[in-house]
Amino acid sequence: MAIGWYLVVSAIIFCIGAVGVLVRPNPLVILLCLELMLNAANLALVAFSRMWGGSDGQVFALIVMVIAACEVTVGLGLIVAIYRRRLAIDVDELNELRG
Amino acid sequence: MSAVLFFIAAIVAIAGAFGVVMLRNPFYNVLSLVCHLVALAALFLLLRAEFVAAAQVVVYAGAVMVLYVFVVAYVGGADESVTHFTGGADRPGALRVLGPLFGVAVAVELCIALLGTALKGISGKGAPYVLGFGTPKQIGTEFLTTYLFPFEVASLLLLVAAIGAVVLARRRRGLEPDESLDARLRPARPAYTGTMAEVAGLVAHGDGEAGR
CATH class of the missing domain: 1.20.120.1200 (NADH-ubiquinone/plastoquinone oxidoreductase chain 6, subunit NuoJ)
Incomplete structure (x- = not known):
């Protein structure tokens, strides 16, 4: 398959993730949609790495995976902290971070 | 295939x-x-x-x-x-409508740009495959030579994120109602021991804990 088709799939997945971030009010699902967007970027990086025949894109895809893991860890920690305080888990009602 | x-x-x-x-x-x-x-x-x-x-x-x-x-x-x-807001009482309705529209617009635009491009590399099948492309050996060599600094920064970032998550999610005294501590400080009292609530009839006999 031509590289362009991989990029099209990546663009579609990215847009689905962006719509999810805009539409869903649950922070857990918003984190999942962020994962979708990061994975779309990963797919584009790996496709370009195949296009040029160099492995730099794959190295950065792995680094993006590290970043995603960090983001998930901190985000889920925040959600657990919010849940402990018996607040509503809804981004429309959570508009301050003050402890 | x-x-x-x-x-x-x-x-x-x-x-x-x-x-x-x-x-x-x-x-x-x-x-x-x-x-x-x-x-x-x-x-x-x-x-x-x-x-x-x-x-x-x-x-x-x-x-x-x-x-x-x-x-x-x-x-x-x-x-x-987590699921009760599907009705979206106080949620701005414009976001629910405009969000998907925005997504579809961006997707269509990106697809047009990618499929209609005149760039030769994108419409080709990629560089000729050489043996060893994408193997752990090659990736590891890249990580430990060319990209050593991003590699170290990524490991430091993972450490910071792990500690941060532990700090964020730990149990903190005073921030949340701690039921177990409460129950220990106020032992159960037998009925008819003359609390004010019992005298006033606020608490039924026998469940001395309920009124507090």
């Missing part, structure tokens, strides 16, 4: 992505993200990125998703306060 595999993997990946956005139960969201990640790993394999595909399955679909499942189970996905 590779075209058939590509279309199967791409359709599963896009369907998984739709499932993440559309499904209402957070458990199903996580499971469809796992589906999506496995399909994406198949796409990586088609692009001959074997190590990235393996890391995707092991690290992402294995470890990170387990973290998600635990948090969804802890927070209690389906039944409380």
Whole structure:
């Protein structure tokens, strides 16, 4: 398959993730949609790495995976902290971070 | 053959992505993200990125998703306060309508730009395959020579994120109602021991704890 088709799939997945971030009010699902967007970027990086025949894109895809893991860890920690305080888990009602 | 595999993997990946956005139960969201990640790993394999595909399955679909499942189970996905806002009483309606419209517009624009491009590299099948492309050996050599600094920064970032998550999610005294401590400080009192609440008839005899 031509590289362009991989990029099209990546663009579609990215847009689905962006719509999810805009539409869903649950922070857990918003984190999942962020994962979708990061994975779309990963797919584009790996496709370009195949296009040029160099492995730099794959190295950065792995680094993006590290970043995603960090983001998930901190985000889920925040959600657990919010849940402990018996607040509503809804981004429309959570508009301050003050402890 | 590779075209058939590509279309199967791409359709599963896009369907998984739709499932993440559309499904209402957070458990199903996580499971469809796992589906999506496995399909994406198949796409990586088609692009001959074997190590990235393996890391995707092991690290992402294995470890990170387990973290998600635990948090969804802890927070209690389906039944409380996570799904009640589908009606969107105080949610701005414009966002619900304009968000998908924006997404479709960006997707169409990107597809037109990608498919209608005159760039030769994008419409080709990529560079000729050389043996050893995308193997752990090559990736590891890149990481420890050319990209040593990003590698170290990434490991430091992981450490900071792990400590930060522990600090954020730990149990803090005073921030939340601590029922166990409360019960220990106020021992149960037998009935008819003359509390003011019993005299005033606020508390039924026999359940001395209830009125406080």
